[in-house]
Amino acid sequence: MSVFKKKPTMKEQMRTNERELRKAGTSVTRNRNELEREEKKLEAEIKKLAKTPGNQEALRVLAKQLVLVRKQKTRSYAAQSRITGISCQQKAMGANVKLAESMKSATSTMASMNKMMNPQAVAQDMRNFEKAAAQLNMTDEVVNDTLDDILNESGDEEEGDQIVQQVLEEIGIEMGSAVRGAPTPAAHLPGATKTSDVMTDDQLMESLAKLRAT
Structure with a gap:
């Protein structure tokens, strides 16, 4: 009976890759430290043999080894730079993946809103609102004008x-x-005279x- 291994998610895979990259970087750094120690050792031996005459062949061999060690150390720096670049590239890719997921979620949300919202119905509701508001303003003006006419009738004053x-x-x-x-006496009675007295x-x-x- 075969057992199928569950495929890791993008987040899990990126975490694994980052862990492997850190391990690779640590290994390169350790190897470069060993090369630097070997380089110093060869330099010391070359200086020691140079003080003794008749060791030209040994000096030549040590010099070639020193050149190889320095080349390897240079390669280790290049490898370290490549690992760092890959790590940065993966982080940028992870950020892009998260951005894509966010956009996917936003797209799904907007699609759901579009399904729930009827543009024609919304537009009709807005038109009805404007119409009702206009009618309310007109009614208010008519009522105010009527009240003004009632309260300020000609001749009232x-x-x-x-x-x-x-x-x-x-x-x-x-x-x-x-x-x-x-x-x-009242003014309207016959024979009555209007008084001129003013108090x-x-x-x-x-x-x-x-x-x-x-």
Whole structure:
């Protein structure tokens, strides 16, 4: 019975790759440190043999080894740079994958909203709203104009002045009658004469006091 291994996800694979890259970088660094130690060792041996004459062949062999060690050390730097570049490239790829996933989610959300939203119905609702608002404004204007017409009818001010004047005249007549002790004849009765007496403020106050006392 064969067992199928579950395929790793993108996130898991990137985590594995990053771990392998770190291991590779550590290995290259360790190897370069060993090469540097070997380089120093060869340099010391070459300096030691150079002080002793007759060791030209040995010096030549050590010099070739030193050249190879330095070349290998240069390769290790190049390898380290390549590993670092791959790591950066993978991180950039991971960022692009996350961005793509976010865009996919946003696209799905917008598609769902488009399915839920009916553009024609929304447009009709907006038109109905504008129509209702216009009708409300028109109704408000009509009501205001009607109230203005009712409250400010032509002749209201003159009629109000006449009523006040009539009341004052009636009070003046009564007060005049109380002061003089005789009623004032009405203007509409036959033979009646309109009085020309005009009361002063002092007389008016005195009459009011007498009316309160009665």
